[in-house]
Amino acid sequence: MLAAVALSNVRIVTAQAPDGAYYVRPDTPIRPPGDWFIIPPDTDIGIPIIGPPHRGDELLDEVIVEVNVILPLFDPPDFRPALCPRTKPPNEDQYTWLFADGWCNLEDPPPSTYTWSWPDAPTWGSFSDGWCDYWSYTVGLQKTAQVTYEVQDVGVDFGTSGFIRVFDAELTFEGMSTDEQSTIEDNPGAFVAKSGPRKGLTLSLYPQDPDDVMPYNFLDGQPHNPPAPYTVSLSAGTGVQIYSEPTGGTPLTDLEWGWKWNVGQGKFIEQKPPTQLYVQPVGAGSGDLNFSLQFNIPTECTQWYAQAMPRADDHVKLTVVDVNLTATDLDGQVYEEDEDNPGAFVHYNVDNDNNSYNEYGAPKHPGGDFLETGMVGSENDLKSLTMSLNPALQCGSVVLARSNGNARVWKNAIKGQGNEILVGNLTKTWDLSDAQQRNDFNNLKSSLYVEGYGGGTCVLGLFYEMPSGHTVAMDSVLYKFIAADCGDQPRTDNGQRAGFENNLPGLVRCEWSCIEGPTQDYNCIAWSIGVSTRWIGAVGPPEFGTEFIDRDHGDPAPNGTLEPADVDKFYADYGFTRVFTIGEADVIYYSGFHAAKKKSCACGAGKWVMFESKCGDLDLIEHVRDQINGGLYGNAVRFYKKN
């Protein structure tokens, strides 16, 4: 059974920072004309900046590469100048002051003044502390704080400013924090269960319409062709498919939006990016969901230190976890679709494979193997169970659990002390961050054995849990522990079991039991019609019995020979009709003068059809329908159904 587990309460991840990209609008005021340049980005914070088309290359060598970028303009006005690339303008129409010169000493740069202004013309300021000259220049509507800095190269000190715009791409995975500064997005990232439900994936762009960042007609009022102004793309990562709908539909194959060249129309066509998609986990693995907004800047706009294709990225590390239990039962491997219903059928381990002391567990289960915790020689009733976890992880925990004590799990097919996995405890946990436990898990995962310790059901489950304890994925198997348990298991110390097994080699241990001890009061034929007070013989005296099929039910008349018609008449006299398939039969008549009666009991939990056979002068036993064929009683030859 695969069950996805909701990811609520999961501690996760939002867009990392910094992921902003900035560019300076082409209408940035220039002063002094022709002498402007773009401040190079601080590589640590990854701010690509493109500049206005006119700059003074000749001043390049004299610019100090350290930059102060004072961003943005926030309200309330507690802004402190700092390198804070994670913040964004509160709205697209606000400008940000960009100021740079020399290298900045930020050891003690408290803002000393705040001003709101919309200067018609740029304003300059300067002062000197006796060591350096300090310059500032502001443009635009802004709230500024004065920054102190030191000029390293006295000969070329000046500042610059420009309008910048911020764009960003933000990816939010369902159930994860929207805190952009969270680093959980990257590590450990999000975990989902393979084949679990689709998860929402929110794609946020700032500004909402990327065209607002880079108007395609900003130079000449025409789209540039090529390059396209922007591209939004998503890569699906490992083991997932992307859908437009929360359910149904077909997976998206084209995960790129924006301006794309349309061959048929011979021009770029814009396809607006979606804001909501859905992720369907389909295969185990770990990878990134990458989301990017990229601008293709016209070459005439790219400037010194600017990027030709600035982009904003966000990604979420996504691990699709597949935990699986593979069970075997009495029929072999249990298919995935059968793990829940009907489940795995395993013997309730009531037999005595090692011929142990019969008084222990007697009379119901003499020497019953399930009562033993030591090794049981010749034990053959435990069924293997395999655990798997994909991908291989080194964090979190794997938990194997059972719903009750009906199941025991061992690491040896014949049990034994020291081999207990789930014996006396309901759960077993392996911490994958611990190398020893991780190795233990890997060594054990293919060598577990399940024993039926009690008749009934039990669910075994395998869980993968994040370090927080939250369950990401699980698989479970419903076990049904079955045995012929209406009667007593045969004893091994008095020849009882051996006698039956020798004469009826089709009998399987655990699948038959002795309902009543030996008696000559009645035989199988009598019991097949529900009588336990007389022995019904075949033909007549001198045969033992008080009633005889031929003598008392001969068809058309007794003739000293048992014939099929006599048997039909016998059963007809007791209200049975002959049928022709074993599935309909309430009574099966065998070629060796034997009959078995259908039994309505819970033994076998619906898997077995149980019958009862009074075995001559011996016990009345219950057995699985077909298991007395081919032995002392020959084969099933006629079937009868109660009217």
Add this chain to the structure above:
Amino acid sequence: MMPFFPTLTIAAVSLLATLDEAPTSMRQEFEAKYSAWQRQVQGKIGEAGMHGKSSLPGSLFYDNQAFRDILSMGPRAAPFLMEKVRRSGTASEALSRSTKWKYHIKKTGETYGNQAWYVLEFPDLTRAEGPPGVREIWLRWWRENPKWTGDRFSKLYAEWQLLSGQGKDKEAEAEYQAIKDLGIAALPFMMERVKHGDKGLMPAISYLTDSAVPADAQPADCLDWWEKNKENWLIPFGPLPPEPPQAEESREQKAPPKPEAAAAPEEGQVPPEVLELRRLEAAAIKAAEEARRKAEEAKSKPVQP
């Protein structure tokens, strides 16, 4: 109608008020012989390789010394055999041979549903599902005797005489056979007729006494023999001891051990994974139950023509 032989009836009953009063030595003798017989039967079936077979020769049961030893105890063993029959029908053959009482199963109707089996000697002992069981027939016979035999003998004797007088030999012969089938419980009543000079019962008496009384014996000789031997030929009818409780343990006593204690922690201490599995288990069981209920409903729904 007055009882034919009230004095005899009382005498027969008073022979042994209850089985509990039977001499211990007699019971021990019987039990020893019965056990020996069972062992011999088991041994013979084993020797014949017929354990488990459903068709067995009667000789395995009756053609052995232990069985004959039981029969040799005569009617004295009847109460003990009755006790055995109450538990096991196998002993009924010994009881039948010992008492020579024969009952007859008759059937009415030809097809299942309208047929019934009944005991000719106790017509109200009727069963629709099959012949009345050996145990209940013998218990009925034991409980109603010796009065029942006396009454039935009177009736049969009168009919036999009437039919004989009418020259209906065949019918009279059937009545005579029915008198013989009353078994040795009828001997006291027959002797009363012999006292009245009836010689026609001599063959029956001879048959019932295993020829101890010759078929052509004179009434005086017969009565003389009876006086000397009747203690050995009167069946000590009387209440049987209460049935002992079934030796077999109840199924509840045979219940398997309880699940491991450690696997059933206190409420509130159950790990969440286990709770989740229990929820799944409950759902699975509920679904299975629902499916079973629906299947049964569908099965019981009449098929539309």
